[in-house]
Amino acid sequence: MIVELGHYALTLALGLSLVQWVLPFWGARAGDSALMAMAAPAALGTFAALMTSFAALTWAYVVSDFSVLNVVENSHSMKPMIYKISGVWGNHEGSMLLWVVILTLFGALVALSRTLPERLKALTLSVQASVTIAFLLFILLTSNPFTRLDPAPFEGRDLNPLLQDIGLAVHPPLLYLGYVGFSISFAFAVAALIDGRIDAVWARAARPWTLTAWVFLTLGISMGSYWAYYELGWGGWWFWDPVENASFMPWIAGTALIHSTVVMEKRDALKVWTILLAIVTFSLSLIGTFLVRSGVLTSVHAFATDPERGTFILLILIFFIGGSLALFAWRAPMLRQGGIFAPVSREGALVLNNLLLSTACATVFIGTLYPLALEGLTGDKISVGPPYFEATFLPIMMPLILFMPLGQTLAWKRGDLLGAAQRLIWAFAAALALSLVVAAVTRRGPVLALVGVGLGFFALAGSLSEIVTRSWSRGMPLATAWRRARGLPRSAWGTAVAHAGIGVIVLGVSATAWGVETLAVVRPGETIAAGPYTLRLDSVTPRTQHTYRAEVARFSVLRGGVPVGPLEAERRFYATRGMATTEAGLMTRGLGQIYVGLGEPDASGGIGVRLYWKPYVLLIWIGTLITALGGGLSLFDRRLRIGAPQKARQRTKAPVAAAPAAS
Amino acid sequence: MRWLIGFFLVVALALPAAAVQPDEVLPDAAMESRARQISAELRCLVCQNESIDDSNAPLARDLRLLVRDRLKAGDSDADVLDFIVARYGEFVLLRPVFAAHTLLLWLAPVAIFLLGAFVALRFVRQGRRQEAAPLSDHEKARLDAVLRRDDAKPDDT
Numbered sequence: 124m125i126v127e128l129g130h131y132a133l134t135l136a137l138g139l140s141l142v143q144w145v146l147p148f149w150g151a152r153a154g155d156s157a158l159m160a161m162a163a164p165a166a167l168g169t170f171a172a173l174m175t176s177f178a179a180l181t182w183a184y185v186v187s188d189f190s191v192l193n194v195v196e197n198s199h200s201m202k203p204m205i206y207k208i209s210g211v212w213g214n215h216e217g218s219m220l221l222w223v224v225i226l227t228l229f230g231a232l233v234a235l236s237r238t239l240p241e242r243l244k245a246l247t248l249s250v251q252a253s254v255t256i257a258f259l260l261f262i263l264l265t266s267n268p269f270t271r272l273d274p275a276p277f278e279g280r281d282l283n284p285l286l287q288d289i290g291l292a293v294h295p296p297l298l299y300l301g302y303v304g305f306s307i308s309f310a311f312a313v314a315a316l317i318d319g320r321i322d323a324v325w326a327r328a329a330r331p332w333t334l335t336a337w338v339f340l341t342l343g344i345s346m347g348s349y350w351a352y353y354e355l356g357w358g359g360w361w362f363w364d365p366v367e368n369a370s371f372m373p374w375i376a377g378t379a380l381i382h383s384t385v386v387m388e389k390r391d392a393l394k395v396w397t398i399l400l401a402i403v404t405f406s407l408s409l410i411g412t413f414l415v416r417s418g419v420l421t422s423v424h425a426f427a428t429d430p431e432r433g434t435f436i437l438l439i440l441i442f443f444i445g446g447s448l449a450l451f452a453w454r455a456p457m458l459r460q461g462g463i464f465a466p467v468s469r470e471g472a473l474v475l476n477n478l479l480l481s482t483a484c485a486t487v488f489i490g491t492l493y494p495l496a497l498e499g500l501t502g503d504k505i506s507v508g509p510p511y512f513e514a515t516f517l518p519i520m521m522p523l524i525l526f527m528p529l530g531q532t533l534a535w536k537r538g539d540l541l542g543a544a545q546r547l548i549w550a551f552a553a554a555l556a557l558s559l560v561v562a563a564v565t566r567r568g569p570v571l572a573l574v575g576v577g578l579g580f581f582a583l584a585g586s587l588s589e590i591v592t593r594s595w596s597r598g599m600p601l602a603t604a605w606r607r608a609r610g611l612p613r614s615a616w617g618t619a620v621a622h623a624g625i626g627v628i629v630l631g632v633s634a635t636a637w638g639v640e641t642l643a644v645v646r647p648g649e650t651i652a653a654g655p656y657t658l659r660l661d662s663v664t665p666r667t668q669h670t671y672r673a674e675v676a677r678f679s680v681l682r683g684g685v686p687v688g689p690l691e692a693e694r695r696f697y698a699t700r701g702m703a704t705t706e707a708g709l710m711t712r713g714l715g716q717i718y719v720g721l722g723e724p725d726a727s728g729g730i731g732v733r734l735y736w737k738p739y740v741l742l743i744w745i746g747t748l749i750t751a752l753g754g755g756l757s758l759f760d761r762r763l764r765i766g767a768p769q770k771a772r773q774r775t776k777a778p779v780a781a782a783p784a785a786s
Numbered sequence: 787m788r789w790l791i792g793f794f795l796v797v798a799l800a801l802p803a804a805a806v807q808p809d810e811v812l813p814d815a816a817m818e819s820r821a822r823q824i825s826a827e828l829r830c831l832v833c834q835n836e837s838i839d840d841s842n843a844p845l846a847r848d849l850r851l852l853v854r855d856r857l858k859a860g861d862s863d864a865d866v867l868d869f870i871v872a873r874y875g876e877f878v879l880l881r882p883v884f885a886a887h888t889l890l891l892w893l894a895p896v897a898i899f900l901l902g903a904f905v906a907l908r909f910v911r912q913g914r915r916q917e918a919a920p921l922s923d924h925e926k927a928r929l930d931a932v933l934r935r936d937d938a939k940p941d942d943t
Contacts, residue, residue, distance in 0.1 A: 364835055457932075466910045474910065478902045486895040493891045503887055506829045508837065508880025515895045644808045722807065731808055 129179025130269040136172035137259040143252035147245035159245035163234035170231035173224045184211050190275035193268045199281040199670050209292035210282045216268035223258045225303045246314035257439045265432045281699035290350030301340020302408045307332040309405030312398045316454040326388035337377045338754040345747035353707045358735050363512045368491045369411030376404040379480040386470045395455045406444040413440050468538040472530030479523040486515045524578045528585020546592050550584035575633030582626030586619040613760035621753025624746045631742025639736045644729040654736030657681045671695045692719040714741045821854050829880050
């Protein structure tokens, strides 16, 4: 009964989103406030209906209702409760349902916003509803999670073992909050095109939504990367897998978008480009959904591959991307371009940022889809793998990171390149000195990694220098400087923190070059060493738990003969699916990790062990957290805070404008 | 069992993680490191998206052993890659060759950057001209038209 209720609520949501689509649009065209006001309740209703639907499916998983096909295919009564719940979205149907739930969550949040202009809000929600309708039709017609099964089997087929991890509970919701969050920027852009007007008010209204989506996408990708790192068993953390690229492309485009929106807000320039970027960013999210769900590019993320579904999503894709781009081509020339533009200025630097990020995004796009296109056109089969992406992506990213501190130091309107460079001289000297120290201490270091270390330190020092030069001048007491630093707008802190986070990521990535790997067959009592650490294999014991059998290898970790603690690694075999997985053994030492992956047991009673010492590897993920925190800080800038009264914005405006001049 | 492709930022320099078995490792460390580097460039043919260096598949193991045999026989790195491409086709290469059919793939990043730079420069130059030069008659007419259109619409912000 509850399952039928869920199905009913799903259909009801479709009806409500039709209302949300048609009435506000009509109202906006006719200038009818009452019709426009229908948007908010309809959006809230759609969200409530979809939450009900989602709760019903979750309930079916929690009680292991094996009369529901979706539960049978992806669950097992013996599975721990957390994997039963996360299993709801660990499959095609459930993950699409989560997708629309989050889509309508954003719609509901827009509906609750009290600061948005009436027309913009109505049109935005109407556009948002059209996306909801398309995906609800997709779910109801091709991917219904509530399909019943008769007779019901006694046991389910279990979830893909690789997905039975805490990562599944966190990674997809975060990723979708980001992915789908860009639909709001898209809806704002299309609303602006329909209305034919776009200005700083638009930028100020759209920016918090874009930032929110971007912060979640950053966290989602980071979480996914750490998950792959410890789950896949051989220590890689980014794979240039098509599906990773599918989430990375919207991230790059979104990063460009949050930067170009600032230019639009502050300088009333780059309007047309910002609108285009907003469309492109969400289009890339849709393309990502298509790539994953259609199975065109097979990968571990493609739970189910089905040509009918692929065609359906392709149609959605063509409709929204083609439609919005056509609208753009028609309306964009009517938008007023504003702003005088000097090349050496903050906005000039942000144009360079957008140029490099767009190139990077296009490169990933071409690399991901080229084999598909080539095979379709000529029949030639080629592979585009990590070596291609490294060769093309790095040369674009390195100048971007090099110019990042310079860009944030330049003033708006008319920057002084020499002055900015002078202010950065200490940061540059510090970065150079620190990388020379690293080179001297490590000695065995590849040049590229050392360049990376230098860039990372420069980004960090540049951010610090930005805060210091804006709040302190020679001879000023520290207490005054501290007060002034605290008084800096949150967005200034956000920029500095986010850019520092990028520096930390670059340091972590560069540090992988100093990683050490050892590969050996180890018998109980024997040792294996990597870097400063030695591991002694104490025992290999079998264990049966939940839905798997495991071989657990217990090690003692020693450093210079002194024990530092135990470490466990597992190989699991999931009988229901006939799949083996590895659970890497991890021990964190400072910012580095000892990483153990188990291989095949051999005839002599030994077991293949892959041992890595990864110094400073945690910086990669810590850096992403810092970057996301920076985005969060910007989000809470007074100027953007949702519901901030007009007056507060006026007051903060003055120090923002005055600060670069004072520094 | 599907696995993902291993990726290291400085793959040629960092030690790649791998599904190499201890019994495959060559006694000569320099030759083994060459074998690992070559393996990272070759795709496992039966896997989804994975180099033979990362794959657990038996075919990947056969290829790894083949790479090592060729190295032992005195082949250069390029010889080994040529040999394997001759046998298994271009699909096996994770780094696409630079040829007519991949021209677009390799040149696109550069082309996009140059095109973007051209558009951006023109945009910035236009912005400066706007500052210096007064509006032309045509521009004035357009400006008036735009302003009139705005006046006609009620300000609803």
